[in-house]
Amino acid sequence: MKELIEYILQFGNLNEQQIDLITSKATEKELRKDEYFSEAGKIPRQVGFVVDGVVRGCYYNNKGEEITRCFIPENNMAVDYPNFETNSASAEYLQASTNCKLIVFSKQDWDELSHTIVGWDNIRNKMVQKCLYQKSRKSPVISQDATTRYLEFLENYPTLTNRVSLAHIASYLGVTQQSLSRIRKNIR
CATH class of the missing domain: 1.10.10 (Arc Repressor Mutant, subunit A)
Structure with missing residues (x-):
């Protein structure tokens, strides 16, 4: 959990109570190699933070070939954010390339942080921008x-x-x- 809090604090300041609330909403999740964090055709229901391992974003092209779009190593967020935010079905997969340990927030808990923590939206937006930038820049x-x-x-x-x-x-x-x-x- 320490890694997640250090990551979040890069984007803004939080007091001890706010940090406690964030950690109370988070759960740890382990993925075995090749397991999916989110799948194409389904609505992404969680935001993840990679503590250990590598997640990859991939999709299938019109010839049925699997294409890897990005890799998400430790200390990065793993989420199909546009579809998570709009409750729409994803066009790609987020899959564990190695055994992974993630810290995960459900959609409900993620949204609740926005309603409870003053300034959370600003911190969240900066985290999401970094996530989207890394995905696009590294292609x-x-x-x-x-x-x-x-x-x-x-x-x-x-x-x-x-x-x-x-x-x-x-x-x-x-x-x-x-x-x-x-x-x-x-x-x-």
Whole structure:
């Protein structure tokens, strides 16, 4: 819980009572590798904070191929926020790439914090902006060559190469696993 509170306090100040309220609304959740935190076609019902592990955002394209859109490592929020906020069905999945431990808030508890804590909306909005920015900023630019995309992946996610599957990294980069293996071999 300490990690979550430190994360929240980057975005604003809270007193001890407010922190106690937040922690009372939070629950811990463990996901095994490949389990879903939220699924396409369903309304996201919870906001998560990754304490340990890596969650990935993915979807299926019109050819039925699985595409990894982003990775969400420790100390980041895991949520399909636009659909969570509007109670609408998601178009993508949030799936555990590794065994994960998350701190989770239900929609009702998340909304209750807004009604109870003065200034929570401002803190929440900053957290959501960071979450959305990270998801958009880290998507590879397909116009770059594959080696450049891989080098940027290493820069954006320096700890992930040995933690998530090569298939997911290749999917994120828009290359085949064989191409990724070649790229990795040439870089060493």
